[in-house]
Amino acid sequence: MPPKPPLNWALLPPSFLLPSSTRPLLPLLPSCSPQPPTPSYTPTRTIKSTAPPRPSRFNYLYGAPALTSTTTAALDRKALTTPLRTGALATKKGMTALFDPTTGKRSACTVLQLDRNVVVAHKTRELNGYFAVQVGAGSKEARNVTRPMLGHFATAGVAPARWVVEFKVRGEEGLSVGVGERIPASWFEEGSWVDVKGVGKGKGFAGGMKRHGFSGQPASHGQSLMHRGMGSAGGSQGSGSRVLPGKRMAGNMGNENVTVKNLRVMKVDQENGIVVVNGCVPGPRNGVVRLQDAMKKPWPKGPMTLQEIGVGGAEATA
Structure with a gap:
């Protein structure tokens, strides 16, 4: 609470308190009478808050403004997890083994083959x-393609593809591969890191032991025809007489x-379009993977265009 100004006892009382x-004698008094000191601040009476304002718990950084619900803000939040360049479609041909030149160990590898990957269309923030980058792979007879897709391929000037997928990129620099250009196997360099997405093998209806690893x-000891059973599915009173x-x-x-x-x-084989990756890949043999x-490794320094890997012109569109 601010201090009160000192009282001056030499001052006259207000005129309405005088007899x-x-x-009538007030105008005759000298005008050099001392005036009360004026404080340099405006005294106010208030309550000190015991709970000062705190930043919102919905902020992604301490002290940063709250996130908005706009599409631009959503793309900015996903910028760190969006690749810089496009990917490709590959066919899983099988598994083999290679010796790692850095460690000298023999490791299991999967052979992937790129089958005529061509850029069909570009998606931009202004329009979409x-x-x-929309990529098509494989081949398909024109009589088995719908008319809308035939027009889509005709606009891009490419042959009908069997599979068409999209690969999101961070910005406009990811659209450096033009429409109609092919993505070769050398798009992925030896020693780089990739993520492979596919549809796993379907194993049909499975029990709890095979599906979830139940014991x-x-x-023995009186068990009859319940050796592979999963046991009880839910409690009575504790879980509300139901299966959670x-x-x-x-x-x-x-x-x-x-x-x-x-x-x-x-390993990368440019002529045969083969990319060999270390480890297993989801899906059956001859399955298509992306x-x-x-995302969890540093982005490769290149290439961003086909000219950087020595592919361009007639080779890119052949």
């Missing part, structure tokens, strides 16, 4: 709200999207 007989029931949502039970196993991250490119730069 009526002395009021995001940046992406099953005891194999999300309970791991028997059901359809596999046939779902799987992403294997941080696979190292061991190959793109790994």
Whole structure:
């Protein structure tokens, strides 16, 4: 609480407190009477807050403004996890083994083959709200392609593709590969890291032991035809006489999207369009997977265009 100004006892009381007989004498008094000191601040009475304002818990950085719900803000939040350049489609041909030149160890590898990857279209933020490269792979007879897709391929000036997917990129620099140009196997350099996405093998209806790794029931001491049973599915009183949502039970196993991250490119064959990666890849043999730069590894320094890898002109569109 601010201090009060000191009282001056030499000052006259207000005129309305003086007797009526002395009021006419006030103009005759000298004007050099001391004036009360004026404080340099405006004294206010208030309550000190015990809970000062704090930054919102919804901020992604301490002291930063709250996130907005605009599309631009959403793209900015995903910028760090969006690759700089496009990926490619590949066919899983099988597995082999290679010796790692850095460690000298023999490691299992998967052979992936790129089959006529061509850029079909570009997606921009002005028209579509995001940046992406639409890539087509494989071949398909024109009589088995719908008319809208035939027009789409004709606009790009490419042959009908069997598979068409989109690869999101961070900005406009990711659209450096032009429409109609092919993405070769040398787009991925040896020693770089990639993420592989595919659909895992479908294993049909499976029990709890195969699907979730349950240990099953005891194999002796009176167990009858329940050796591979999962046991009780829910309690009575404790869980409300029901089976809680999300309970791991028997059901359809596999046939779902799987992403294997941080696979190292061991070998690249430009002529045959083969990329060999270290480790396993989801999906059956001859299955189609998506190959793109790994998000949890530093982005590769290049290439960003086909001219940087010595491919361009007639070779890019052949």
